[in-house]
Amino acid sequence: MISQLSWKIGGQQGEGVESTDRIFSTALNRLGYYLYGYRHFSSRIKGGHTNNKIRISTKPIRAISDDLDILVAFDQETIDFNAHELNANGVIVADAKFNPVLPEGIQARLFPVPITAIAEELGTSLFKNMAASGASWALLGLPIDVFNKAVEEEFGRKGAAVVEKNIEAVRKGAESVLELAGGPLHEFALEPADGGQKMFIIGNDAIALGALAAGCRFMPAYPITPASEIMEYLIKTLPKFGGTVIQTEDEIAACTMAIGANYGGVRTLTASAGPGLSLMMEAIGLAGMTETPVVIVDTQRGGPSTGLPTKQEQSDLNAMVYGTHGEIPKIVLSPSTIEECFYDTIEAFNLADKYQCPVILMTDLQLSLGKQSSAMLDYNRIVIDRGNLVTEPEEAEQNQLFKRYEFTEDGISPRVLPGVKYGIHHVTGVEHDQTGRPSESTENRQRMMDKRMEKLKHIKVTDAVKVDAPHETPDILLIGMGSTGGTIDEARERLAKEGIKTNHATVRLIHPFPTKDIKSYIEKAKTVIVIENNATGQLADQIKLHTGYGDKIQSLLKYNGNPFLPAEIEQKCKELSLAWQH
Numbered sequence: 001m002i003s004q005l006s007w008k009i010g011g012q013q014g015e016g017v018e019s020t021d022r023i024f025s026t027a028l029n030r031l032g033y034y035l036y037g038y039r040h041f042s043s044r045i046k047g048g049h050t051n052n053k054i055r056i057s058t059k060p061i062r063a064i065s066d067d068l069d070i071l072v073a074f075d076q077e078t079i080d081f082n083a084h085e086l087n088a089n090g091v092i093v094a095d096a097k098f099n100p101v102l103p104e105g106i107q108a109r110l111f112p113v114p115i116t117a118i119a120e121e122l123g124t125s126l127f128k129n130m131a132a133s134g135a136s137w138a139l140l141g142l143p144i145d146v147f148n149k150a151v152e153e154e155f156g157r158k159g160a161a162v163v164e165k166n167i168e169a170v171r172k173g174a175e176s177v178l179e180l181a182g183g184p185l186h187e188f189a190l191e192p193a194d195g196g197q198k199m200f201i202i203g204n205d206a207i208a209l210g211a212l213a214a215g216c217r218f219m220p221a222y223p224i225t226p227a228s229e230i231m232e233y234l235i236k237t238l239p240k241f242g243g244t245v246i247q248t249e250d251e252i253a254a255c256t257m258a259i260g261a262n263y264g265g266v267r268t269l270t271a272s273a274g275p276g277l278s279l280m281m282e283a284i285g286l287a288g289m290t291e292t293p294v295v296i297v298d299t300q301r302g303g304p305s306t307g308l309p310t311k312q313e314q315s316d317l318n319a320m321v322y323g324t325h326g327e328i329p330k331i332v333l334s335p336s337t338i339e340e341c342f343y344d345t346i347e348a349f350n351l352a353d354k355y356q357c358p359v360i361l362m363t364d365l366q367l368s369l370g371k372q373s374s375a376m377l378d379y380n381r382i383v384i385d386r387g388n389l390v391t392e393p394e395e396a397e398q399n400q401l402f403k404r405y406e407f408t409e410d411g412i413s414p415r416v417l418p419g420v421k422y423g424i425h426h427v428t429g430v431e432h433d434q435t436g437r438p439s440e441s442t443e444n445r446q447r448m449m450d451k452r453m454e455k456l457k458h459i460k461v462t463d464a465v466k467v468d469a470p471h472e473t474p475d476i477l478l479i480g481m482g483s484t485g486g487t488i489d490e491a492r493e494r495l496a497k498e499g500i501k502t503n504h505a506t507v508r509l510i511h512p513f514p515t516k517d518i519k520s521y522i523e524k525a526k527t528v529i530v531i532e533n534n535a536t537g538q539l540a541d542q543i544k545l546h547t548g549y550g551d552k553i554q555s556l557l558k559y560n561g562n563p564f565l566p567a568e569i570e571q572k573c574k575e576l577s578l579a580w581q582h
Contacts, residue, residue, distance in 0.1 A: 062486020
């Protein structure tokens with residue numbers, strides 16, 4: 001028996017690839033397996049090759065696999081595009097309708113199952129995804145009742161007749177492939193899972209749930225890949241808690257509306273991707289100048305311009321740190337796991353209120369859309385901190401305004417919500433005095449700038465840098481951010497077997513940069529490799545800028561639209577090790 005297996009299904013976008021993957025992985029989750037998924041899809045509604053890859057394991061995993069065990073193909077393009085990933089014992093389950101053939105040099109076993117014929121026999125080609133799922137499930141020899149239960153939950157709302165036909169498609173697909181294969185494939189028999197309860201969600205859903213738990217009750221946003229699921233989740237959920245979502249005409253309106261709502265005291269967030277973030281920049285500056293809390297989620301994708309809307313990239317870092325004109329205090333926080341997406345969203349709201357500034361939550365497409373197993377969330381960890389929010393200001397003298405922007409040692413002024421007695425003040429995007437009145441005084445300007453920027457010296461976040469450092473003096477310190485963490489750790493496991501000592505640091509606070517938290521680990525390492533999905537090494541540049549160790553820092557970059565594979569990181573480290581030996 002084996003402890004893990006990789007399965008992929010592919011076809012034309014819109015022909016059931018997503019639903020097949022969803023039911024297959026849901027059933028595996030019910031059995032207690034750990035799962036990690038990756039979606040390769042086109043930036044259009046229908047048509048174009050798409051595939052979903054699921055890694056199944058008896059232990060926690062946070063990376064896609066280098067290779068592939070089972071490929072389910074709805075068309076020849078899927079075989080041509082993906083067969084190179086198959087390992088020596090690989091299997092292709094293909095729809096017999098298109099007369100599948102193996103590409104030259106591929107040694108996989110090919111099982112042409114009459115997937116479309118089974119579906120049409122049951123009344124419609126829509127059932128072919130269930131026939132394909134049944135064939136996959138049967139090859140693994142897993143209990144069919146668990147799979148049928150997942151089918152019932154998926155289609156139950158459509159009535160018993162629909163459920164029965166889908167289950168019949170599953171049965172026929174299973175029988176057909178078992179006849180071709182001579183029974184379940186024992187080499188793919190999975191060890192029993194631990195059976196423990198796990199969440200199986202995407203990062204966007206975890207962010208949306210975190211916003212809800214943080215007390216967010218309003219979301220203005222404009223749909224954009226790969227951020228739209230946050231909006232879609234909250235559209236369904238917020239009204240149950242007295243909140244609402246508004247689809248705005250563009251991201252400019254979304255950001256300014258979020259600022260206005262936060263000014264009024266309602267915890268609000270907006271979410272977008274790179275192009276939308278560009279449009280928000282002037283408004284983000286307004287939030288910084290008026291010291292208004294606002295939480296913005298940037299789910300990075302391939303750029304620039306429209307770029308690769310449905311592909312992985314981490315190239316917005318510089319835009320988040322430097323994008324606004326002028327200088328404002330802001331926080332850029334980067335979760336690296338599903339759990340962190342939830343807890344960091346809550347922390348983002350607390351940080352925004354505490355430091356009265358914009359907080360950008362930075363994810364990437366793989367973390368946002370890659371469905372993964374996650375530990376159950378601990379709601380006892382939730383803490384709400386509204387910061388220096390004054391609910392009962394002292395009685396003001398006649399015609400005296402509230403000092404909303406009062407000079408303080410830590411730069412954080414008392415904040416009051418509109419309508420609170422004795423809390424009247426001005427709010428403007430131009431430079432202003434302590435009461436908010438416009439001011440062009442040179443002395444006031446310098447003091448106000450100093451006051452606002454002072455906040456950056458006091459910002460504290462949970463685990464600004466998350467470090468796994470078993471070695472006092474490692475050969476290599478691997479540094480990453482976002483979704484690269486699990487891939488780095490898997491590569492490290494392999495490198496350890498080769499005698500290469502590695503430590504791992506995940507940078508979670510991008511701005512203000514946590515220099516003290518990471519500098520000592522860089523000092524002790526023989527060399528440092530920074531792993532990121534962009535062409536210019538933006539995280540590496542930040543590290544060099546703030547630590548001064550440019551001579552020992554190297555970059556491993558990938559910007560072709562795909563996430564890193566463990567083997568790519570492993571290979572880079574081995575090349576370095578060989579170079580040292582020579």
